[in-house]
Each structure stands twice: as structure tokens, then as C-alpha cells.
Amino acid sequence: MSGDAKVTERPPAELDASEESEPEDAGEPGGTEVPSAHDLLSLPALAGVVSGIVRGQLVVHPSRESYVAVVDALRRAGFALCSDLCAVDYLRHLDREVLPGVEPERFEVVVNLTSITRAERLRIRVQVPERDPRLPTLFGVYPGTEAMEREAYDMFGIVFDGHPDMTRILMPDDWEGHPLRKDYSVGRVPVQFKEAPGPR
């Protein structure tokens, strides 16, 4: 596997330039005027937090320490629905390029928030190191993350501190290993007449 994985984010130097051009992108096809997501960057909790724009959508990269505060501030700013919380294992791309100011780690927890009032989405990506795979829970901010965090624990082994029930949810309780990690094999059983390794 050659090359680094480039996540297509413009570095913050371009952020100022893009802010002027953003408002027309942020308008909804239906024609209602929706304020740009960038006034969110003026929230005090987001000061100093690295962020970027990916295809017109704001992506915020808080540190582990500021993570819950950032999410809570965004919830108060109108992002009432936590659409999704998942984890990604970047074992094969540990040296990937992320925005300056962000240390890439093995695991990333990605939270997608939706604002009903603004009809907008926002993404939050936190880096979680392999030697200490812990992250504070969002259960106090969004109770709906309970099952999603349990799935991230089950599949990746990321422990969410403060979660009321940090147990496996999809695999049997006595299962060993975390299946969606990249160093866990698919578990393919050899099939007669089909020695090829892939699932084709």
C-alpha cells in the first residue's frame, strides 16, 4: 500500500478565503436562507480548536480534553440531534495527513451532528491513541449515544469514560478481540474449490 491517505481537507490558511465564499453554498436548495456554519467558529468553546471545511461541511477536530465541551457548546448552539457516532481504525495510515495542529493517532471517533433548526450537518473528529484508547462519554450531552458508544467499544476497544454500561452490544459477552480493528482478520473459512483469499 503506497502513499499516505490524504483526507481532502483544506488547511486553515484557506479557511479565511473560503469564509467569504461560503454563504452561497450554505443556502438550502429550497431557497430558505440559512446562516453559515462559520458563525459557530466564534463560539468560545471552539476558540483554538482546529477545524476545516470538507465539501461545504464544517469538520471540527477537538482534542480529547476539549471534546465534551465542544460538543456541548454545539448542542446549545442548535445541533439537537446526534446523528451518528462511530470509530475508524487508521492502522494502515498512521502517518496520514490531517490538519496542522492535529496529531494523528490510530483511532478516530467521528461524531456527526445535525441541526434541526438550521438544517445543517457538522462533523467532529477526535484522535484516540492506541496505547490509551479512552475517551469521555457523550452520554451526558446526548443520551442517544449510549448504544453507539457501546458499539464503538465492542468493535474497536475504545472505552468511553463515564458511560453507564460499557459492555459489548453486538458480539457475545465473552468474545475476545475487537472485530473491526484492522489487525483482526475477517475470519474467512476456506471453501472447497475456492482457494482465493478474498471473499469473491
Added chain:
Amino acid sequence: MSEPTAPAPAGQPTEPAEGDWAEHDSAVLRLPDGLVFDSDDLDVEFGEDETMIINMGPQHPSTHGVLRIMMELEGETVLRSKPVIGYLHTGMEKTGEELTYVQGATNVTRMDYLSPLHNELVYSLATEELLGIEVPPRATWIRMLMCELNRISSHVMWTATNGMDLASTSMMIYGFREREMILSFFEKTTGLRMNHDYIRPGGVAADLPDGWEDDVAAIIDTIPGRVDEYDELLTGQPIFRERCEGVGIISPEVALALGATGPILRASGVAWDLRQAMPYLYYDQVDFDVIAGTVGDTFDRYAVRLNEIRESCRIVAQILDKLPPGDYRSQDKKVTPPPRARIDESMEALIHHFKIFTRGFEVPAGEAYAAVESPRGELGCYLVSDGTNKPYRLHVRAPSFVNLQSLPALLRGGLIADAIAIISSVDPVMGEVDR
């Protein structure tokens, strides 16, 4: 842009007070070790007896698949409950990392097996966002047509199983009769009755067959009349109403905090439908209403789904008029194989076809989150690509997985018989819950 003509929607959610959620409204049953619960907002009398924990499922005639619910009962009243899932975990997200983008739709389509076309659609939308390609208009309209028909068949199926759970076996038989009409159209168009693998990145797999207008017109001529019959059969029946009205009420703030979307959220009053609020495909060019309820009980969820069938019939009627001629898939050679006839004539076409179906195509590195409104709520797909021909991470945000978290809040304080009605009204599809 149509306004939602909902019966007095409860409107925008208010900002919640600090610390409200965890104490009161999540009420999730922890592993039993000193059973404590807060009784202040329950108006149920309970004596000094021990509570009993019973287990419902995973093999049970009305748990809509392999859902296991542990309920703490005081007599017949449910105090706390805990859904236990994982009995259908298939490792689809792991399998998705081993399949190329061309094969990926076969995998995701089996997640929510009652609305497989929506799974394929959201996967294709996420892939196309990363690829940066445009899908031709006809392909988009065909996708809309198939997805709306799928919504009708899913809601009809729900009405059938819901009726059966509430002891109306005739509803089961009637519902499947309607579903067969739509499934035979699907079989004609896609080749399969279920799990079609029809919507692929770049467009759809094949054009609509000749005579499709007649089939679709027959469907939308018959179904609204039948829906009126179901209305009379169920809504007009006092026992059904008794079992559903006032049962399993959820407020909009709690529903939003627990991440519930789809009919659960709409029935509680928040008229949030992705087709209208954040339109994808060409939903901004068709006229339809978003159905929202007032009370947020089981009856409202039933009414929302029933009326959504009517709205989907309306959309399909408009698509019948608006569908333009054209290509049914993108002409971008990178994603689309050549027409089958050319394989015999041209070596390049043969090689191109071979490469697409064995190796697939590479998708530029990046991440994308695409979401559609499936019959159960917001179905999202978070796709991370590292520039190869297989996804690096495929995560599907399944609406039923998140909706099941509202089950403890819904079941609290009700009877076991209500529990059946409530679980049925949440409409979980275990394929997408467990993936």
C-alpha cells in the same frame, strides 16, 4: 417547496435543562445489582414485593426479528427494560471493507432488508460524493421512483405485522397482498423481489422495463383505496384504538435527545423529514407533505406511517409524469461498464468490463457522510476511502439501532400487552440494528 400540513406540530424543540437526560428519561436497565430506580415520575402504585425480571425473545412471535428485551416487572407493569441486541450481527461493516465499490451494494442491501433500495441509495450517494461524479437525471428519477415504492412496501409490511401483533390476522393477509404487487414490479425491474442490488454508484443497474408505466399506475391506483380500507379496519376499530391511544408516549425533547428519527420523531410533533429539510435526489421538485403527529403515542406513529403511504403514492404519481428519457447510469467510463453488446465486438470493451467487475474502480481518498430518509428514519452512511478500490471504513448509521434506545423510555409504566404494541410501533428491523 411544500409546507408541512401537519395537525398542529409541536414545533421546535426547546433547549433542555442541564443534567435532565441521564437522571430521568433514559432509564436504561443496568446489569442487576441492587435494583434502584427513581419512582417520582411514575404514577404507579407498587407494594413492597420484589420486582421480577423477565426475558422476552430472542425467539418470540412478535419481536420483529431477533430482539431480546429484558423487562423488570412489577406485577404486569413494566418498570425498566433493556433491549439486548447482537443476535443478527453479520459483520457487514467488516465485509464491506473486503468488497469493491461495485460489489458493495450487495452487502449493504441486506442490512435493512425491508427497504433494501434505501441502503443501496445511501451507499451509492456516499460513494458518488467521494467520486465527485454526476448521476444523469433519468437515473435519479428512477432511484426516487424505486425508493418511494420501497417506502410504500415497507410501510404496508409494517402495517401488516403491526396488525398481526395487535391480533388482526386479516391485516397481515391484506398487507402482504399489497406488498406482492410492488414486489412483482421490483422483480420485473431489478430481477429480485428483495435485496435487489439495483442502485449502484453511477446510476442504476438497468433501465425500467417496457410497460412500467402501466404497472406503476396500477399500483398507485389500487393502493390508496386499500389504505382507506385499512384505515377503516384498524382506525375505525375501538379495540385497536384503545390499545394504541395514549400508549407509549414520547415527548419531542426526549426523542431528539435519544437520537430517534423517522416516524417516532414525527409522531411526537417534530416535522423533521430529510426529504423536505435536506433534500437529496429530486425531492425538492415534487410536492408532498410531511406527516407529523401531536401526542407521540403508538396511534400517532401508526397514523404517520399510514399517511406516509398516501404521500408516497402522491410522489410516485408525480414521478410518473416527470420521468425524462435519457441514460440510466453515468457515462463516466471509470465507474460504468460498457454495454453488453459491445463486449463481443471490441477488445477494449471486454477488458474494461472485466476490470470493472473484478477490480472495481478507485475512489479518491476522503470521507463522506450521506443520509437519506428511510421508512425508519435517518439512514446514513459514513464512508472513508483511502484511494483504493475498496472502502477503508464503511459505517452505516442505522435508524432502528438508534431508535431502539427510546424503547426503555417508551415502555416505562406500561403493561406487557402495551409493550408488544410499542415495540411494534418502533418498527425495528434487526438486520440494520445488528449489521
Added chain:
Amino acid sequence: MGLEDLQHNFLTGQLEELVKWARRSSVWPATFGLACCAIEMMAAGAADFDLARFGMEVFRASPRQADLMIVAGRVSQKMAPVLRHVYDQMVEPKWVISMGVCASSGGMFNNYAIVQGVDQIVPVDVYAPGCPPSPQTLIHAILTLHEKIRTGELTRRPEEGVGEGIHVAEPVPGWVQPQASPVHLGTPR
């Protein structure tokens, strides 16, 4: 106890035919719908592909009252013990139809999470391929089973008894080919 022990003469031969007719005309399935195949199983029981004409529209929830377990759908690692438990609760004579490719062989999901064929857990009488098999395929499988009941193939069991001794770690002599290697469930190698 049962047909197998009867000494065959004219009268018991007729009796056996009667019993086999009764058994195949009223096979009651147990509800074991797991995934997509369950929907097609329900469709087979509904009006368009009526199972009631074969005496099978009554899907019994209690395994004690059921004769046939149609394993409809993919069996995950967590569900496998439950499947065996329900099978054990069924009373003899009992049959199993493995519906769909996921139940027959693991299907398209050859991975850590899915049992590669439900015959690792319970003995299967008829396999119905398809993903999902259409209701016509399922009805064909059911009629094949009825045919097997009629010819009495299924009442000739090996001495060990149905399902007994079938253990994922070792093959049962006489039931499984001795050279087949057992598949280990659990964490992959």
C-alpha cells in the same frame, strides 16, 4: 417407541402409511425467522403463496408444539446457542429446513460473525438455496420434505439418534463423513 420399532406386516404397513400421511399433511412450523428470509417465509404464509393449503399456516410460537423448524436467515455466533436450545425443545419427530444460503452455508457472509451453515448446529433435512429464496422455492423445499416424510426416508435414523452427539468439536461416526474437518466457532485463526 415410534414407527421405527414396529415389525412390518400388512396391518402395520397400512398403519405406517396412515401415520406418514398424517405427519406430512399437518407439519407445523416453529417461528424461527431471523433475517430477510423470514420476510419471504411470511410471504409464503400469506395469501399469494398460501401455505395453508399444505396444512402449514399455523406457525407455532412454542417449539414444543412445532414439528418443523425453518431456519430462515443468517445465524450469528450469539444466536447459535439459542437455535440449538429451541431445536432441543422440539419434540420428535422433527425436521429442519435450512432456508436461504446463509442458513445453508453461511452465504455471502464468510466471516467471523456468521455460522457457516446451520448444519454445524442442527441436522438439516432439506436445504433451500436462494438469497432470499422466493416463496416458490420455499414451497418446493416444503413439498420435498413432505415427499421424504411420505417415503419414510426420514424415519430411518442412525442408531445414535437425531441430533444426539452432534458436537461441533468432533464428527459423529456414521452421520458425518469421517474425513471432514470440524470447523471451530469462535475467534478466527
